[in-house]
Amino acid sequence: MTDNSRGFTSSIGAILAAAGGAVGLGNIWRFPYMLGQNGGGAFLLIYVFFVIMIGIPLMMTEFVIGRRSQSNVVGAYRTMGGKHKGWMALGVLGIVAALLIYAFYSVVAGWTLNYVVLSCSGQLNGLAPDAVSQTFSDFSQGSYLPLIYQFAFLALTGLVITMGVQKGIEKVSKVLMPILFILLLVMCVRSLTLSGASQGLNFLFKPDFGKITGKGVLEALGQSFFSLSLGMGAMITYGTYIRKEDKLLKTSTWIAVCDSLVAILAGIVIFPAVFAFGMDPAGGPELVYIVLPNVFNSMPFGNIFSIVFFVLLGIAALTSTISLLEILVAFAVEELHWKRGAASVVASLMVFAIGAFCALSFGPLKEFTIFGKTVFDLFDMLTASYIMPIGALLMVIFLGWFYPKAGVRDELSNGGTLKARFFGIYYFLLRYVAPIALIIILIYGIIG
Numbered sequence: 001m002t003d004n005s006r007g008f009t010s011s012i013g014a015i016l017a018a019a020g021g022a023v024g025l026g027n028i029w030r031f032p033y034m035l036g037q038n039g040g041g042a043f044l045l046i047y048v049f050f051v052i053m054i055g056i057p058l059m060m061t062e063f064v065i066g067r068r069s070q071s072n073v074v075g076a077y078r079t080m081g082g083k084h085k086g087w088m089a090l091g092v093l094g095i096v097a098a099l100l101i102y103a104f105y106s107v108v109a110g111w112t113l114n115y116v117v118l119s120c121s122g123q124l125n126g127l128a129p130d131a132v133s134q135t136f137s138d139f140s141q142g143s144y145l146p147l148i149y150q151f152a153f154l155a156l157t158g159l160v161i162t163m164g165v166q167k168g169i170e171k172v173s174k175v176l177m178p179i180l181f182i183l184l185l186v187m188c189v190r191s192l193t194l195s196g197a198s199q200g201l202n203f204l205f206k207p208d209f210g211k212i213t214g215k216g217v218l219e220a221l222g223q224s225f226f227s228l229s230l231g232m233g234a235m236i237t238y239g240t241y242i243r244k245e246d247k248l249l250k251t252s253t254w255i256a257v258c259d260s261l262v263a264i265l266a267g268i269v270i271f272p273a274v275f276a277f278g279m280d281p282a283g284g285p286e287l288v289y290i291v292l293p294n295v296f297n298s299m300p301f302g303n304i305f306s307i308v309f310f311v312l313l314g315i316a317a318l319t320s321t322i323s324l325l326e327i328l329v330a331f332a333v334e335e336l337h338w339k340r341g342a343a344s345v346v347a348s349l350m351v352f353a354i355g356a357f358c359a360l361s362f363g364p365l366k367e368f369t370i371f372g373k374t375v376f377d378l379f380d381m382l383t384a385s386y387i388m389p390i391g392a393l394l395m396v397i398f399l400g401w402f403y404p405k406a407g408v409r410d411e412l413s414n415g416g417t418l419k420a421r422f423f424g425i426y427y428f429l430l431r432y433v434a435p436i437a438l439i440i441i442l443i444y445g446i447i448g
């Protein structure tokens with residue numbers, strides 16, 4: 001079978017759609033503040049190391065499972081697990097993770113829409129730093145605007161998913177991903193030409209290993225998982241849409257390169273600007289919503305760059321929310337036999353029902369905490385630090401130790417085009433390196 005009529009129509013379509021799923025708020029919002037809080041360049045090096053050693057093999061693993069089973073995340077483990085139905089629980093974990101991530105992710109995605117509106121209407125123009133912070137807290141702590149913007153983002157995503165895999169996901173990704181790259185490059189040129197840019201570049205690229213802590217190493221790994229959307233079935237779902245003749249090593253490598261490149265470019269946009277205007281690089285999650293508007297206010301044509309930046313952030317978020325919703329919709333369509341449109345509406349409403357608690361976590365529900373965390377923080381921590389690594393660990397055990405080696409080789413080698421040596425390296429990483437690394441990290445995470 002050369003044409004996979006339910007899936008992506010070309011290699012580039014597959015790469016752009018999956019890269020769109022990977023490239024998101026994680027790269028432009030989460031990565032810079034993680035790097036800022038963990039001392040800069042050394043964090044970047046450790047992050048890249050994890051992407052190569054664990055991220056790419058795990059992505060190949062998800063693609064193998066998806067393409068081999070031709071099934072959504074629950075169906076994949078049912079089909080490939082044979083009579084061992086217990087593996088299906090791993091698929092269910094993926095569905096739960098997608099719901100939880102989408103619930104808090106859509107909040108930050110909604111903020112982005114609000115910032116596009118604020119930038120376009122000039123409401124951030126010329127505000128003093130205090131007023132910029134005040135604007136962010138007034139908005140994020142509000143009781144209805146965050147909900148409205150979250151709902152708008154969910155609706156936009158639902159619309160794309162209803163249009164289908166080829167006409168929705170693939171088409172939108174093919175248009176938006178190149179735009180995202182161009183906008184990012186425009187922003188890079190602007191940032192690099194600011195006087196004082198070199199200090200930011202030093203911060204980003206000059207490793208100072210003295211600043212790295214055990215927690216920083218864990219965060220670098222967690223960030224690589226979150227950024228590449230690994231460990232919960234997003235790439236299994238997209239794997240089912242990849243054509244049989246596409247090479248999974250090449251596809252995974254391209255996606256990882258795009259993803260890391262966008263994170264690094266985002267760093268090149270943000271840190272020179274932060275240093276040039278004397279802001280704090282360790283500004284935390286609010287880095288892009290508070291620090292950057294201040295930066296834009298202190299540069300010529302800042303308002304235009306502010307619009308460009310938040311549109312870019314919105315695009316990155318949208319291609320990722322699409323991949324989150326597709327996990328849920330593929331499950332509902334294939335397992336529950338729902339229509340695509342209905343599945344998309346029901347799943348989005350469910351996410352909104354849960355996500356509303358996250359949207360209100362900064363204001364009315366600030367005091368509503370579980371294990372000392374707001375619902376937003378709880379979902380973020382539960383997924384990135386626990387469900388994704390645990391899901392990934394069980395997944396590598398499944399494919400490396402339970403599923404027949406010949407099947408893995410067959411799926412990866414497209415009739416023998418993957419060199420034996422590459423397969424050997426992959427299989428070694430799958431069976432030994434990934435599980436051991438994941439166990440160590442989980443133990444650290446749990447006792448630390």
Ligand code: PFF
Pocket residue numbers: 021022023024025026027098101226227228229230232234320321323324
């Ligand atoms: N990889 C996305 C990002 O970096 O923003 C986040 C994400 C999307 C995680 C989809 C998981 C997922 F299924």
